[in-house]
Amino acid sequence: MNNQSNLEMNAREYKCISCGNNNDQLYRDFNSGIIKIEHCKHCQKVVDKYIESEPVIICLDALLLKQQAFRHVLYNRQSQGQWKLVAILLLCDAFTKLLLQRPNSGESRLRPDYMIYSALEWGLYQNFSLALIELLSTVSIIILCIMMVSSEKCRPGELMHGILLSNFGKILVIPAVLWGTNYSLIYVSLSRVFVCAANIQAIRVLSPSCHISICITSVILGHVVATVTSIWIQNMFSQGQV
Structure with a gap:
């Protein structure tokens, strides 16, 4: 991930898909190919597990009307198209x-x-x-x-x-x-x-x-x-x- 993407990511507020509270970022990129998934500062769970999931998994969970999938799509995913x-x-x-x-x-x-x-x-x-x-x-x-x-x-x-x-x-x-x-x-x-x-x-x-x-x-x-x-x-x- 380039520096511009990091800046855009840090400028946004994200939602924890488990508890719905705000978090500053979804993961940390150490610029050496190592990415660390962030944990929510409120519930201590992973902020958004779907950032590592395939789109098919996200679509299936959305079809099952899971709130976690809806939070990922509506808050933590940049809407394109x-x-x-x-x-x-x-x-x-x-x-x-x-x-x-x-x-x-x-x-x-x-x-x-x-x-x-x-x-x-x-x-x-x-x-x-x-x-x-x-x-x-x-x-x-x-x-x-x-x-x-x-x-x-x-x-x-x-x-x-x-x-x-x-x-x-x-x-x-x-x-x-x-x-x-x-x-x-x-x-x-x-x-x-x-x-x-x-x-x-x-x-x-x-x-x-x-x-x-x-x-x-x-x-x-x-x-x-x-x-x-x-x-x-x-x-x-x-x-x-x-």
Whole structure:
């Protein structure tokens, strides 16, 4: 690790993934190829064990909704390509909506080239806009509720970052929808439940003083408002086309 990376590392504050307290650094680099993992000054455990882990391990623990993995991603890892991930999730959401809107979309397997042809359809971009509106509504309502109820000062930027990243569960429904099973709606519902659980876990990590009931209520309210908004917009378009 070069000197510039060391300076950037020392300028930040990191969270212990076990207790959530602040620490100055994750490890020490002795500039001779020797790295010593730092221990938390509060709980005496390793500050962040994931700095030596493969990304696959981190993803698996995040799928299991472990707070340690969420703290690593939200606090101790430099977020790169966050907006690319958001764009991919919106495309996945739009493609899922497009498939479910088609008659008999779940009764047979789709052609391998169906996703390519879907990119040429106007409906995909309409659903992309709809997915974006839903996401903005969800994030706005959740942040507003947390900011109004939480006793500690929460940074809206951090909350937005955490909520956006915790939506990664939306990508899980794509294989099930592409397989064309008769249970596509069930898989979509399960993925939404998982996304809600991941949102709750992200808020608990970013706002530890916020009671879990408040987190659950805020997330459910955000998703309900987004769903109602989506249905209202779809009804407006359908009435306009009649």
